Amino acid sequence: MKKVQVELAHRSYDILIGTGILERVPEFLAERGARRRLFLVSNTHVFRLYGEALLQRLLSAGFEATQILIPDGEKHKNLQTVENIYTYLIAQGADRCSSLVALGGGVTGDIGGFVAATFHRGIPYVQIPTTLLAQVDSSVGGKTGVNHSLGKNLIGAFYQPNLVCVDLDTLASLPPRDFQSGLYEVVKYGLIVDREFFDYFESNLEAIKQRVPEVMERVISRCCELKAEVTSADEREKDLRRILNFGHTFGHALEAAAKYENLLHGEAVGYGMIAATLLSREKGNIDQATADRIIDCIYRIGVLPRIDHFSHEAALQAMSRDKKRQGDCIHFVLLKGIGETEIRSDIHEETLIRIWDRITSER
Amino acid sequence: MKKVQVELAHRSYDILIGTGILERVPEFLAERGARRRLFLVSNTHVFRLYGEALLQRLLSAGFEATQILIPDGEKHKNLQTVENIYTYLIAQGADRCSSLVALGGGVTGDIGGFVAATFHRGIPYVQIPTTLLAQVDSSVGGKTGVNHSLGKNLIGAFYQPNLVCVDLDTLASLPPRDFQSGLYEVVKYGLIVDREFFDYFESNLEAIKQRVPEVMERVISRCCELKAEVTSADEREKDLRRILNFGHTFGHALEAAAKYENLLHGEAVGYGMIAATLLSREKGNIDQATADRIIDCIYRIGVLPRIDHFSHEAALQAMSRDKKRQGDCIHFVLLKGIGETEIRSDIHEETLIRIWDRITSER
Numbered sequence: 001m002k003k004v005q006v007e008l009a010h011r012s013y014d015i016l017i018g019t020g021i022l023e024r025v026p027e028f029l030a031e032r033g034a035r036r037r038l039f040l041v042s043n044t045h046v047f048r049l050y051g052e053a054l055l056q057r058l059l060s061a062g063f064e065a066t067q068i069l070i071p072d073g074e075k076h077k078n079l080q081t082v083e084n085i086y087t088y089l090i091a092q093g094a095d096r097c098s099s100l101v102a103l104g105g106g107v108t109g110d111i112g113g114f115v116a117a118t119f120h121r122g123i124p125y126v127q128i129p130t131t132l133l134a135q136v137d138s139s140v141g142g143k144t145g146v147n148h149s150l151g152k153n154l155i156g157a158f159y160q161p162n163l164v165c166v167d168l169d170t171l172a173s174l175p176p177r178d179f180q181s182g183l184y185e186v187v188k189y190g191l192i193v194d195r196e197f198f199d200y201f202e203s204n205l206e207a208i209k210q211r212v213p214e215v216m217e218r219v220i221s222r223c224c225e226l227k228a229e230v231t232s233a234d235e236r237e238k239d240l241r242r243i244l245n246f247g248h249t250f251g252h253a254l255e256a257a258a259k260y261e262n263l264l265h266g267e268a269v270g271y272g273m274i275a276a277t278l279l280s281r282e283k284g285n286i287d288q289a290t291a292d293r294i295i296d297c298i299y300r301i302g303v304l305p306r307i308d309h310f311s312h313e314a315a316l317q318a319m320s321r322d323k324k325r326q327g328d329c330i331h332f333v334l335l336k337g338i339g340e341t342e343i344r345s346d347i348h349e350e351t352l353i354r355i356w357d358r359i360t361s362e363r
Numbered sequence: 364m365k366k367v368q369v370e371l372a373h374r375s376y377d378i379l380i381g382t383g384i385l386e387r388v389p390e391f392l393a394e395r396g397a398r399r400r401l402f403l404v405s406n407t408h409v410f411r412l413y414g415e416a417l418l419q420r421l422l423s424a425g426f427e428a429t430q431i432l433i434p435d436g437e438k439h440k441n442l443q444t445v446e447n448i449y450t451y452l453i454a455q456g457a458d459r460c461s462s463l464v465a466l467g468g469g470v471t472g473d474i475g476g477f478v479a480a481t482f483h484r485g486i487p488y489v490q491i492p493t494t495l496l497a498q499v500d501s502s503v504g505g506k507t508g509v510n511h512s513l514g515k516n517l518i519g520a521f522y523q524p525n526l527v528c529v530d531l532d533t534l535a536s537l538p539p540r541d542f543q544s545g546l547y548e549v550v551k552y553g554l555i556v557d558r559e560f561f562d563y564f565e566s567n568l569e570a571i572k573q574r575v576p577e578v579m580e581r582v583i584s585r586c587c588e589l590k591a592e593v594t595s596a597d598e599r600e601k602d603l604r605r606i607l608n609f610g611h612t613f614g615h616a617l618e619a620a621a622k623y624e625n626l627l628h629g630e631a632v633g634y635g636m637i638a639a640t641l642l643s644r645e646k647g648n649i650d651q652a653t654a655d656r657i658i659d660c661i662y663r664i665g666v667l668p669r670i671d672h673f674s675h676e677a678a679l680q681a682m683s684r685d686k687k688r689q690g691d692c693i694h695f696v697l698l699k700g701i702g703e704t705e706i707r708s709d710i711h712e713e714t715l716i717r718i719w720d721r722i723t724s725e726r
Contacts, residue, residue: 079446088514118481121508121519145484150453156484157520 002221006140006228009138013158015140015228017208017221019213021167022054025101025128026061035099035124038065039089041112042103043072046130049173053101054128065101066092069110069339071338074260077107077146079155085115096120099162105131106138110156113144124162132182133266136189136223136340139164141231161245166220167312168213180302181266183208184247186219187297189226192246197222202297244342245339246333247273249319250359257310266306273361276322280334294338311355315340319352369503369591372609374523378503378591380584384530388464388479388491389424395526398462398487400559402452404475405466406435406659409493412536414466415478417491428457428464433474437623440470440509442518448478452534453634459483462525468494471500476507480522487525493533493543499552502527504594504604529583531576537705543665544629546571547610549582550660551636553588555609558702565660572665593626606704608634609696610651612682613722619681625715630667635648638722643697643713648705657701 001018016028021328029038038058047069058065068088072082088097100123102112109127116125129139145156171179186208190198200218201208207215227244235239251272255263273293281291319330336342364381377392392401394676401421405414410432421428431451458628464484465475472490479488492502508519534542549571553561563581564571570578590607595676597603614635618626644654682693699705 079442083442086511086518087513089519090511105597116519117506118520120517121506121521145481148449148453150450154453154483155449155481157481158484 001218004221004224006160007140007232008160011349012320013162013164015164015166015221015224017135017166017168017224019168019217021165022050022169023057025126025165026057026063028163029063029126030060034126034162035062035097036062037094037098038063038101039092039094039098040065040067040101040103041085041108041115041315042067042069043108044057044069044252044284045072046104046108050130050167050170054103070108071265072107073187074105074107074147076243077111078148079146081111082115082118082146085111086119089115089119089313090330094119094123096123098123101128101152102126103128103130104134105129106134107189109134109139110144110153111146113142113159113161114146114156116161117144117157122159122280127161127164129164129166132171132179132220133185135166135220136182137185137227140224140227141167153258155270164224167169168216168220171211171216171275176302179211180209181264181270183301184266184273184298186223188244188246189223191273191294191338192243192333192341193230193339194222195337197226198338205300208352228258228279239343242331242343243333245331246341247271247276248337249330249332250275250315250356253318253356254307254310255313257312257314258307263305263307270298270301270304271307271359275355276332276334278358279332279347279351280336282355283334283344284338285334290338294335295326307360310360312353312360313358316349316352327352365580367584367587367591369523370595371523372506372688374571376523376525376527378527378529378584378587380498380529380531380580382531382580382589384528385413385491385532388417388489388528389420389426390630391526391528392421392426392489393424397426397489397525398460399425400457400461401426401429401464402455402457402654403430403466404448404471406434406471408435409467409471410677412491413530416704417466426599433471435470437465437470437507441512444511445478445481445509448474452478452482457482457486459486461486463491464491466491466493468492469497472497472502473516474509475480476505476522476524477509477519479524480507486523490524490527490529490641492527492529494537495534496531496548496581498583499545500548500590502529503587503590504573504698526623527587529585529587530707531579531583534574534579542574544627546664547629547633547636547661549586550608550664551609551632552586553699554636554657554698555696555704556589556593556702557585557698560589561660561701565656568660568663570718578630579644585707601680602706605694605706606696609698609704610634610639610673612695613638613678613719616635616678616719617673618669620677621670625671626668626670632671633661633664633667634722638718639695639697641718641721642695642710643699645718646697646707648697649700652686653659653698653701657698667707669725673723675716675723678719679712679715701722 005069100116102109129135142158142160148154162223247269251268254268277294280286332344366377463479465472492498492500505521511517531604610632614631617631641655642651695707
């Protein structure tokens with residue numbers, strides 16, 4: 001088991017990563033003096049796989065634990081689900097002294113975290129992410145929230161968990177496409193801040209794709225360390241944290257063009273990183289060999305869905321919304337080499353369209 | 364004008380208190396580098412009195428300001444109103460770079476603060492409280508939130524404003540009963556932490572009741588200083604902050620017994636402080652002369668509504684809910700003298716009933 005400490009003064013917490021972690025959750029909670037009254041938020045699918053056993057273990061260990069099941073999927077990540085959870089919590093007598101445990105993927109973690117942030121002005125909570133994407137990305141950094149019918153992630157709070165438990169065994173049940181989707185966020189960390197990690201990823205890609213536990217423990221804990229470093233230094237997303245958006249400007253545009261259908265977030269980021277690499281090459285930031293090496297590695301992760309039927313209008317519209325959001329310029333995270341970034345806001349629309357056409361037609 | 368600084372590391376902010384403050388809001392915002400895009404949340408009544416003029420001044424000063432009017436009253440302090448504000452904000456193009464200004468009483472401040480805390484995971488906001496209660500209590504300390512249909516203030520967040528502007532001129536429009544209600548929270552500060560302030564309050568009660576600006580400036584700024592000290596030392600309501608609940612245990616029980624009708628929060632706290640004083644006397648914490656002096660001062664603030672028709676059942680029920688919330692014991696804030704408190708959790712039910720009967724039948 002590896003332990004990553006997230007340093008945030010009096011709100012510091014541990015991320016525990018390893019196999020057999022789920023069985024030891026009661027022990028980890030007890031060590032940290034957790035409250036006896038726990039509410040386990042999960043969806044029916046994950047609850048059946050891991051939640052029922054976890055609940056039994058918590059009860060056996062003397063916790064007063066109750067499950068709250070929410071519907072699965074991004075389309076339920078909204079205030080209605082949040083309000084349903086509040087109502088259930090209150091009806092079950094939850095109070096300031098209760099804690100929340102979020103067991104599931106990114107959607108469950110985002111919703112559970114937001115409920116924890118806003119119930120009685122904040123109660124303690126534990127994240128148990130069960131997808132690769134949630135393990136390396138959304139469970140670290142304290143971003144919680146839900147979508148509004150007019151836009152994604154518009155409602156939320158920065159709120160840190162008291163503990164994050166990553167059980168590598170949960171990866172076994174993850175569908176191949178979801179696992180692959182998480183790997184794009186994994187390789188991102190190497191590209192933006194850790195050349196050595198990129199080398200490791202590239203050399204061990206086959207073992208990673210086979211989900212070899214020792215390799216995945218190293219990979220996930222390194223991602224958590226890197227995200228923890230960046231977010232500790234910049235909790236509320238000023239400049240530094242922006243580098244985590246590498247590949248996300250094009251990625252978001254692609255997701256918008258796809259209307260969030262048939263394209264997973266990680267896949268969109270995969271394409272987005274290719275675009276950002278091409279852009280970095282065009283600006284002379286990296287040489288052709290480096291660009292080729294990066295793009296080759298991204299393609300080796302797996303087959304990306306076809307996007308050659310996307311037109312650039314919807315994408316440009318999404319980018320212009322991003323632009324407005326950022327105060328009239330888009331900040332592009334470019335590479336200056338593997339493990340080094342540069343933020344540029346001087347990218348012209350023609351350049352964007354050219355790059356867009358290259359990535360959408362290339363395969 | 365007085366300035367009270369609330370010290371909370373990088374989230375420190377100023378409370379400005381004086382006459383003519385509303386006219387200088389654009390100047391104060393500009394000094395603090397506020398964002399250009401502002402959303403002014405208020406209710407129709409307060410907006411007509413002060414908001415329209417403020418909006419014009421903001422526009423003249425080059426701010427891009429838009430009003431968002433919400434219905435008045437505690438019964439609209441809920442998630443529905445919050446969601447309506449989100450929708451309006453998004454439709455008007457509000458983003459992470461927008462700021463919110465909450466102009467009104469406690470309800471407006473609590474809702475506005477919660478929206479600011481949760482829109483795009485937190486945007487800057489300014490509190491302009493226009494009632495005495497909001498000026499001395501709810502606008503300081505960072506508590507924001509709304510009610511759930513199953514209980515008051517169950518949904519919320521700790522979130523600090525960037526600036527609080529208290530314009531004493533707004534007190535002129537406050538109905539006498541609301542002003543009086545605020546005075547109970549004012550005298551509370553003297554009783555729990557500042558004997559000298561209690562002396563001042565007692566000696567200047569007539570000038571205070573006449574709302575003499577120089578006196579009110581001193582009174583309100585002292586209350587803000589004291590609340591700022593307590594909440595800076597204990598932002599998230601652990602032990603220290605509890606003393607602010609002096610008079611509130613009985614007060615909440617009275618409000619519940621009254622079903623929040625015909626009894627204002629401050630009035631309930633007024634009765635609650637009398638009860639807590641009687642309890643402090645019973646426990647031998649204070650002598651009879653001190654108890655008499657305190658109770659006399661509270662009664663001199665003004666006529667309290669009759670409560671002799673309240674039965675103690677509903678009150679005890681409310682207290683037992685409080686009890687459950689606090690982990691099986693009620694923490695009573697008692698006085699050990701004027702300006703000094705003691706937290707006790709060993710008060711028996713018979714004692715509570717006896718005190719309840721005394722305060723409800725006394726007048």
